[in-house]
Structures are given as structure tokens and as C-alpha cells.
Amino acid sequence: MTRDNRQTGMTFDEALTTKLRLAGWTRRDFLARVAAVGAATALTQLLIACGQGTGSSAPEPTERPTPGTSAAAQATPAITAAPTSPPEPEDELFVYNWAGYIGRQTVDKFEEKYGIKVTYDKFPDESTQISKITSDGRGGGYDVTYPASTWIPRFSVDGVIQKLDHSLIPNLANLEAAWQDPGYDPGNQYSVPYAWWTTGYAWDPRAIDADLTSWGALWDPAYSGRMSMLDDMRECFAAGAFRLGLSPNTTDLAELDQILAHLQEQKPLLRRYTADDIGDMVGGVVDLTHCWSGDWVQMTYDIGRIRYAIPSEGSIKGSDTFVVLSGAQHPIAAHLWIDFNLDAQISSENTNWIGYMGPNEAAREFIDNYIINDPRLNPPPEVLAELIELQFLEQPDLDQYTSRWTTLRAS
Amino acid sequence: MTGRPSRWLTAFAVLTYVFLFAPIVVMIIFSFNDSRRTFIWQGFTLDWYPALLSNDELLDPLAVTLQVAAIAVVGSTVLGALFGLGLARLRFRGAGAVQTLLLLPMVTPEIIMGISLLVFFTQLFGLNGSIAQISLAHITFCISYVAITVRARAANLNPQLEEAARDLGASAFGAFRHVTLPLLAPAVAAGAMLAFALSFDDLIVTSFNAGVGSTTLPVAIYSAIRLGVTPEINAISTIIVAVVAVTLLIAWRLGAFRNAASAAVFEPETA
Amino acid sequence: MTSRAAEAVPDRGGANADGKPGRPGDGLGTGLLVLPGVLWLAAFFLLPLGIIAVISLGSVDPGGHVTLADPSLRNYEQALRPEFLPAFGKSLYYSVVTTVLSLGIGYPVAYWISRHGGRHKILLLVLVMLPFWTSYLIRTYAWLIILRDNGVLNAFLMETGLIDRPWVIVDTDLGVIIGMTYGFLPFAILPLFVSIDRLDFSLIQAARDLYASGRGAFLNVTLPLTMPGIVAAVFLTFIPALGDFVTPDLLGGAQTTTIAKIVQIIFTSGRDWPYGAALGFLLMAVTISGTLLALRSLRREVIGTAA
Numbered sequence: 002m003t004r005d006n007r008q009t010g011m012t013f014d015e016a017l018t019t020k021l022r023l024a025g026w027t028r029r030d031f032l033a034r035v036a037a038v039g040a041a042t043a044l045t046q047l048l049i050a051c052g053q054g055t056g057s058s059a060p061e062p063t064e065r066p067t068p069g070t071s072a073a074a075q076a077t078p079a080i081t082a083a084p085t086s087p088p089e090p091e092d093e094l095f096v097y098n099w100a101g102y103i104g105r106q107t108v109d110k111f112e113e114k115y116g117i118k119v120t121y122d123k124f125p126d127e128s129t130q131i132s133k134i135t136s137d138g139r140g141g142g143y144d145v146t147y148p149a150s151t152w153i154p155r156f157s158v159d160g161v162i163q164k165l166d167h168s169l170i171p172n173l174a175n176l177e178a179a180w181q182d183p184g185y186d187p188g189n190q191y192s193v194p195y196a197w198w199t200t201g202y203a204w205d206p207r208a209i210d211a212d213l214t215s216w217g218a219l220w221d222p223a224y225s226g227r228m229s230m231l232d233d234m235r236e237c238f239a240a241g242a243f244r245l246g247l248s249p250n251t252t253d254l255a256e257l258d259q260i261l262a263h264l265q266e267q268k269p270l271l272r273r274y275t276a277d278d279i280g281d282m283v284g285g286v287v288d289l290t291h292c293w294s295g296d297w298v299q300m301t302y303d304i305g306r307i308r309y310a311i312p313s314e315g316s317i318k319g320s321d322t323f324v325v326l327s328g329a330q331h332p333i334a335a336h337l338w339i340d341f342n343l344d345a346q347i348s349s350e351n352t353n354w355i356g357y358m359g360p361n362e363a364a365r366e367f368i369d370n371y372i373i374n375d376p377r378l379n380p381p382p383e384v385l386a387e388l389i390e391l392q393f394l395e396q397p398d399l400d401q402y403t404s405r406w407t408t409l410r411a412s
Numbered sequence: 413m414t415g416r417p418s419r420w421l422t423a424f425a426v427l428t429y430v431f432l433f434a435p436i437v438v439m440i441i442f443s444f445n446d447s448r449r450t451f452i453w454q455g456f457t458l459d460w461y462p463a464l465l466s467n468d469e470l471l472d473p474l475a476v477t478l479q480v481a482a483i484a485v486v487g488s489t490v491l492g493a494l495f496g497l498g499l500a501r502l503r504f505r506g507a508g509a510v511q512t513l514l515l516l517p518m519v520t521p522e523i524i525m526g527i528s529l530l531v532f533f534t535q536l537f538g539l540n541g542s543i544a545q546i547s548l549a550h551i552t553f554c555i556s557y558v559a560i561t562v563r564a565r566a567a568n569l570n571p572q573l574e575e576a577a578r579d580l581g582a583s584a585f586g587a588f589r590h591v592t593l594p595l596l597a598p599a600v601a602a603g604a605m606l607a608f609a610l611s612f613d614d615l616i617v618t619s620f621n622a623g624v625g626s627t628t629l630p631v632a633i634y635s636a637i638r639l640g641v642t643p644e645i646n647a648i649s650t651i652i653v654a655v656v657a658v659t660l661l662i663a664w665r666l667g668a669f670r671n672a673a674s675a676a677v678f679e680p681e682t683a
Numbered sequence: 684m685t686s687r688a689a690e691a692v693p694d695r696g697g698a699n700a701d702g703k704p705g706r707p708g709d710g711l712g713t714g715l716l717v718l719p720g721v722l723w724l725a726a727f728f729l730l731p732l733g734i735i736a737v738i739s740l741g742s743v744d745p746g747g748h749v750t751l752a753d754p755s756l757r758n759y760e761q762a763l764r765p766e767f768l769p770a771f772g773k774s775l776y777y778s779v780v781t782t783v784l785s786l787g788i789g790y791p792v793a794y795w796i797s798r799h800g801g802r803h804k805i806l807l808l809v810l811v812m813l814p815f816w817t818s819y820l821i822r823t824y825a826w827l828i829i830l831r832d833n834g835v836l837n838a839f840l841m842e843t844g845l846i847d848r849p850w851v852i853v854d855t856d857l858g859v860i861i862g863m864t865y866g867f868l869p870f871a872i873l874p875l876f877v878s879i880d881r882l883d884f885s886l887i888q889a890a891r892d893l894y895a896s897g898r899g900a901f902l903n904v905t906l907p908l909t910m911p912g913i914v915a916a917v918f919l920t921f922i923p924a925l926g927d928f929v930t931p932d933l934l935g936g937a938q939t940t941t942i943a944k945i946v947q948i949i950f951t952s953g954r955d956w957p958y959g960a961a962l963g964f965l966l967m968a969v970t971i972s973g974t975l976l977a978l979r980s981l982r983r984e985v986i987g988t989a990a
Contacts, residue, residue, distance in 0.1 A: 128951035142540035403953035411770035435825030498716030528731035564915035
């Protein structure tokens, strides 16, 4: 199927090629059918043929609902040399995400709207996610997943994710200007920003009656035995780096040694390096913990008085994205999913539930005030500009971090 | 000729059972906790149980877990019991190596076992995880536990018994079935129980071998840890315990456990 | 006399023959028994492990991919860092204590079930396992509810005035040991039971008469006869305990890091599969040889004292 010359549409082409191969058709066959019965029908037949070919997820050869919201869908189904009607989505979708990282009804709403059955799997931690989707180099069987933005350059080079067909994601326009062209993925060619956060720390004012503002609080002997750090190598090193006035992305060995020494001073004061900071605070195990902004929101669901601060010496901001994996069996549905989640209403529901601010401009009017108005969850641009993103480290540099982190933890 | 049990011994055993069930009691109590996070008691509610019935996010993984456990238990018990029996009787130089082979899966860090199977299935077979793949993995690490348990029993078994049966005219298989197997039965049952516990609860190896739609309960629970371990998870565990307990009670009433432990051709009944 | 006496056989542990007469040890028969298991393990364990072993000789290129361009043992050299010794020591400490406690608690309980369980033996045994047919995470969180500073135990102790400040158990070695012992107890009780249950108690009675003391009978007769069970229990507790990093992670704190956790860190944060694999293999080698050595001396001790 030819596309407008202006659009690259490479993804769709690749998807089409894959489908053709699976169905055992040649392009000539396909074009002949298009001429005979129209693009929509021909595509449907193609997808059916693929389903029978692979045998794994045979789509029902009945009418399937056309996508509703996107503007492109309103285009005429009349078939010309450059048809503008969107391709029919498949009837299943495989999503791989963190638990609780989506609005409570988003999946149901998507399923209702498009009649696409969503299999929504979750992973317990990032390394499981990455291992799974890189296991076959193409996504481990999933269509969509949510990697941290730092992975995008690596994934695009390795071919783990596919270039997005923006024509299938008209809601991209909803993104804030700053997020239309992020540094890790200019032009959002391979990914779409999903949520972003800041790192800081949270404390219980009933136990620690103070206005904490500095990273020094986590080194304060007065709180010994009552505080924890995140069980996250980069975040801990970043905290140490900020305290020493260094960059959290440093690869200078002398600086890394300094940070290590500093962290070693801290260790005896710590209760734990935790993966469940939320549970620790809510359970009263610690009074002060290193955490992410969204975690703090979760804490307040149970204990409203807990406070959060972005330390004055500087801190981290990060973001998660969603991507379509290169081995996706349902690429059209995948694009539709992304488009759906970029819808202002849906996006705001996601944000409101997970507590992490989103990059969606159009959604702002629906986002709860306590998120929008809180400078810790939604810092003003000048503060945001000061925050630093963690850069992806090449292996030799990463090894330097790893050896020091393991030294710290093993002692 | 058992004599009365020492009071101290009985008290010790009872205390141990208390120790074993303490967290279960807590788990059951907190399944009625009126709070999203299972930690702090905030009042009594029965809501979590009906909520569980419509919670596919827990029920689907539970179904997967049970399927996997069933396959894993059957597979590992058969393979492991044969292995253990054979090992107890092995008399050639390779016996030491075979024993080491048995120990290896237990010694292997789970992340290494998980990753090795991930690489194996993905690179060599192009597979992306499934219930079958998880089950294969589970059988692999359960065999050792069954084998070692069975061997402990088989080590004290006298093969002359089996020979005697054969002299009396039984076939090799018949002797095995009527003499050896009943004597080994408790160990095989014990091994099966251990295998079930291991499979039911496995996290790391499973998470690397699961595929689309084949998440197990431990993976689902662990993935939700940052959201808080909701009382629904307590509720589902409570229900499982209750179902098993009720089944046991019925089986007991029906006399399933009578003499099972010592059931053997030669043993006198101890009152 | 019951034919139990004829059945009672001193421990051999199954591995090293001492050529007991009248025991042909059918080569082919037993070979067939072991074969299915061996084949399975060869296919689904050794082969995958072999792949990882090969990977352990490689390294990671700057692009983050495992490469075998320059195979060497450097990962193994690196894994022998002295900085890891404290973590290794911790793991060893936890495992040994857990095993000893599991045996110490498990043996009397297994004995009690076998001797005095009567008709309900299997039921009692199943009851031992029942708590473990639930979610590990739930059990651990339940322990947190019990043991933490503001938990059930401390509430009780403070209420009754036994202590006036919370007893800090969670995030310390004690918390980890309680959690691990709990987790491994059934793995000790069950194999101990299957072995103890084979005992002919008339033998024990005779031994008691002979030694004129319960302890003598126990040390010289009961214990050696149940050696296979003890060996099995040690295998099923000590070895997995050494590799358990989740319990020390959840119930322990910043100061209770185990070597298994270090391996985990290298694979996950470090993204260095070859290095992690090397460290893992080193651990495996140490664990197996250590266990086998310890058992040999244990067996010699126990059997040796048998009159």
C-alpha cells in the first residue's frame, strides 16, 4: 500500500511486508485484491490469512470495528492509488508494563472502544523487563512496553523497537512542545513520552519535625537507623554526587571514588536499601526515605501528612516512554493503543491514578489539582531545567559504577 | 511399644507448629483489613473476598500457577523418585558424579538458572515463554528435591526384599510395584509436597520463562509490591489454605491417612 | 523379632560403596532408574548452563552486547575480589545457622510425628507443608507485621512490660535468621521424617537397654541410622539457603547483604552477564565442595562414634 510521499510510514511498510510473508502472498497478489475488493477488505483478508498461517492467534474473519477517534479514520474508504483510510487493527494486543502504571480503567475502556482484547502483563523490575524484551532482540513476544527513556537510543540502534508511524498517532499533537522533540529521541521517532518524575526524599513530619531541604538529611546521624535509600545504583550514586557537587553522570574514576567514600559513610546510618520505599514509610519501618515523586503520592494515599522535597543541591528527573517493539504481532493495534493513551481524557486518568506527572498538554485541564499545582510533582520550567537526567552509560563506564556499588553493598 | 511421648517433646512439637502457622494466622486476619495496604490494621471488612472473585489480575495468574504446579509436580515426582531410588542403589564409580549432578540445580543461583533457560529457549528454539516452558523449568529444579528425599528413604531399603519377591515369582515390575513402591510411598509423597511448594512459589526462574499471558501468581504479586500488597492477595492465599485444609479434613475423615505412613508388607501396626 | 532388623542398614549415603555383601547393586536396573532424570537434567539444565558457562568467558562490548571476541578467565579473577568476602561470610553465616536451627528444630519434630503421630502421621506432615502452599511474599510480609518495631511481637512485649523500647529484629541478622529458618524448616522436617520413620523402634529400645541411657542410645544408634535423612536435610537447607537473597533483602537491612544479592546486582544493575555468571559459578563450586566436605566429616563423626 503506498503512502503519502511526505510521510515516511516505514513501520507500516515493514509490518505489511511481514504480514505478506506470513500469509504467503506477494505484493502483486495484494495489489490485485486491493483493486478488486478495496483496501480495507484486502487488508482484512491479508490479516486473516496471516492468522491461519501462524496458527497462534487466528483473528475471527468477521466484521471488526473501525477505530473511532483519530481524525484519519474519518477519511473516506474509497480506494485510490494513495488511500487515506487507516488500516484495520488486529484484534489482540500484548502489553508489558509496570504494575499499577496505568489508569484503573484504561485497559477496559480501550477494549470496549475498539473490541481489541488486551493481554496486559506486568514485570517486577526493570532488569526482568529488559531481559525479556531483548531475549530475542525483538520484544520477546510483546507489542508495546514502557522502557525508561534512557534505553531508547540503545533500543533503536539494536532494532528492538520499531519506528513509529506517526500517521497512526494523531494525538501526538497533544504533547507539550518540550516533549515533541526530546533529547533521547528527536522527533519521537521511536517512542512516545509517557510519564516523568523527580527524585527526592519523603519523610514523616510527626517523627521528623523539620523542613528538610538538603541531601544532607540522608547523611544526618540524628536520623540514624530510621532512614533508607533506594536500592538503585544510579540513584544512590546520584545522591552522593549531588551532595559533593559532582555530576550524577560522571565517569571520572577519582570522582567515583569520592562518591563511594561518601556513600560508605552513609551506610552505617541506613536502615535499608529498599525496593519498597512506599511500604517502608507506610509501615512505619523508617521515617525518612529516598524516593521518587510518584511514590510519595502513593504514600499519601495512606498517610496524608508525609512530606516530599526535591533537594536543593540538585536532583534527578527521568521519564518513561512507550514503544512498539519490532517483533510486534499487532503493530496497528499497538499504534492505536498509544494514540488512545495520548487522548486528553485518558491521559489524565492515567496521570491522576499513578501520581506521576505526564507530558500531555491537552490533558492538563483534567489532571487533579493536587498534582498540577504541586511544585514538587510538577515543577515550574525553571526548576525542571535544573534537574538532571541520568544518561545511559556505556559498559566500561557502567562497570566502574558496578564495582563500586558492589563494594559498598558487600562490606 | 511406643511408650508415652515425653511432655517436653510434645510441647516442643506444638510450639513448632505454632511457629509454622503464625504468619498464616496473621495473613488470614489481615485479609479482613479495611485498608489498601495490608500493613496497618484499620478495621474489619469482608469486601476483599467478593472483590477477589472479579479480580482477573489475580485469578488468571492463579490458574496459570496451578496448571504449572500440577505438571511440575507430576513430572518431577516421577523423574525424581526414580532418580532417588536409583541413586540409593548405585554402585559404580560414576555415582559420585551423578550425585553432584543432582546437587547442581540446587546450587545454581536462580537468576543464572532463569537466564540460562531464557537464552536456551529463545536462541535455540525461538520460543518466547509459555506455560509449557515454565513447567519444564519447574520440573528441572524440582527433580533434585524429590530425588534427595526419596533417596533418604531408599537408602535404608533392603533390595533383598525385592529379590525375595522375585524369587517368589513376581516380575521385576511387579516386585517394584508391590514391594518397593509402597515402602517408598511416604518419601515420594513428601517429595511431591516439597515440589508443589517450590513450584507454586517460584518467582525468578518463572519470570524469565513466562510468555505473553502466562504470568504466575508469585510474579503478579511481586510485580505489584510497590503498589502495596493489598488484602486481596491475603484473601486469595487464605482461600487456598482453606481449600487445602478442607480437602485434608475430608480425606482424613475418609481414612486416607490411616496407616499410610507405615504401610508396608512387613511392618507391625503400632497403636 | 520383626523383619525390621533385617531391613535396618547402616548409612551409606548412596554414593560411596562399601561393598556390603548380599547387595548386588544391579548395574543395569539402577542405571535405567537414573537415566530419565539424568537425560532431563542434561537437556534442560546442563546444556543451558553450559551456554552460560561459555558466556562467562566472554565480556560485554561497549554496545552492551555479550561478546566472545576475547575469551578469557578475567571474569573469574575479578570475581575473586576480597571486597566480596564480607558478603560471602554473611551468606555462609546465615546458611550455617539456618541449617543448624532447621535440623535442631526439625529432628525432634520429625521424631515426634513418626513416633507419636500414629494414624495421623501423614496428616501431621501435610500440616507442616500447608503454610508453604501460600505466597512467599505474603508469609514474609506477615513476619514483618509480627516482627517489626511496631509489630505484634513488640506490642505484646511492651504491653506486658517485658521491655520498654521496641526490640529491633527486622533489618538485623536475627530477623533474617528467623525468616530463613522458617522458610527452610519443612525442607528439613520432611526428609528427616522419611528417614526416622524407617527406624525399628524395638532396636532403639534394645539400644537403650544396652547403653543404659537415652542419650547413649540416641547418639550411637538412632543418629547413625537416620544419617541419610540428616544428609538429605542438610542438602535441602544449606545449599538453597546459600543462594537465598530475597529473604535477607526483605527482612534484612543495609547491613545484611549476601553474596547472592551481589550476583543479582551484577546481573541487573551491572548488566554484566558474563561477570555475574563467573561469580555465580565460583559460588556454586565453593558450595558443592564445601557441602560435600562438611558432610564427609559429619558422617565420620557420627558413624565413628557408633560403638
